[in-house]
Amino acid sequence: MDYTAASPLTGAGLAGGTQIDGWIRGYTSSAPAIGASVVAWASAYGINGDIVAAQIVHETGWLTSAWFVQHHNPAGLGVTGDPGVGLSFATNDAGIQAQCAHLADYARGTGPWTASDPRPLPAELLGSVHVLSDLDGRWAVPGNGYGASLAALANDLTRGGA
Numbered sequence: 552m553d554y555t556a557a558s559p560l561t562g563a564g565l566a567g568g569t570q571i572d573g574w575i576r577g578y579t580s581s582a583p584a585i586g587a588s589v590v591a592w593a594s595a596y597g598i599n600g601d602i603v604a605a606q607i608v609h610e611t612g613w614l615t616s617a618w619f620v621q622h623h624n625p626a627g628l629g630v631t632g633d634p635g636v637g638l639s640f641a642t643n644d645a646g647i648q649a650q651c652a653h654l655a656d657y658a659r660g661t662g663p664w665t666a667s668d669p670r671p672l673p674a675e676l677l678g679s680v681h682v683l684s685d686l687d688g689r690w691a692v693p694g695n696g697y698g699a700s701l702a703a704l705a706n707d708l709t710r711g712g713a
Contacts, residue, residue, distance in 0.1 A: 552709070554601070554702035556684035560658040564593060564600030565709045571604045574712045579613040585625070588647045596655035596664045602683065603651060605704035606690075619646075626650035627691075628670055638669055654680075657689065 552565065566574070568586030575582045589607070593600035610627040611619040618624040622639035623646040630637035640646035652667035660678030665671070680686055683698030691697050 554683070554705040554709075556696075556699040556702055557682050558599075558602075558702055558705075559682055560599060560602060560654060560680055560686075561597050562599050564590070564602065564604075564705075566590075566601050566604065571600070571708065574604070574708045575608060575614060577712055578608070579615060582614040583643060585614075585643050585647060588644045592644075592648045592651040596651045596662075597659060598651050598654045599705075601705040601708055602701055603647070603654065604708055605701045606650070606654075607647075609700055609704055619643075622646075626653070628653060657686070 568590045571586030571589055572582075572584045575585070585607070586604070589603050590600045593603045607625040608614065610616070611625060614620075618627060618630050618637050622637065623643045624630065624638055624640060625643065625646045626649075628638045628649060638649070640649060648667055649669050652664040653670055655662065655664040656668050656672050656677055657680040658678070676689065680689060683701050685698065686694065686701070687697045688694040
């Protein structure tokens with residue numbers, strides 16, 4: 552399966568937790584193990600875990616950004632580039648849950664995951680993301696090519712990367 556900007560955000564990913572961890576460690580050898588959390592939360596909320604993993608490495612520079620290392624924020628939730636602006640989570644697992652909940656609100660609208668979304672979406676954005684390119688300009692502004700970037704990373708993951 553090849554991911555493209557037209558790939559759905561929902562559904563099952565191909566990679567397991569061990570594969571995700573190995574892929575990330577191929578680029579950042581000291582990276583913490585997050586693969587099991589990615590697979591578990593993505594599955595719980597009906598989001599593709601390959602895409603979640605791709606978004607994490609895209610947003611954190613392969614788990615090296617301060618917002619990940621110091622704040623356990625794997626998806627840059629609330630980070631604007633302004634000093635000190637962004638959300639913090641107690642653990643990597645909690646940050647991954649929040650990321651998956653936020654993606655589920657975008658992709659599926661409200662549901663049992665909504666209570667775990669720390670950045671509630673306006674009603675018009677709930678359920679508005681069906682394919683990766685729909686994240687362009689919604690997740691990151693301006694976000695041109697954001698979905699295609701995630702697709703390329705998900706392909707790298709599923710093909711064995713690094």
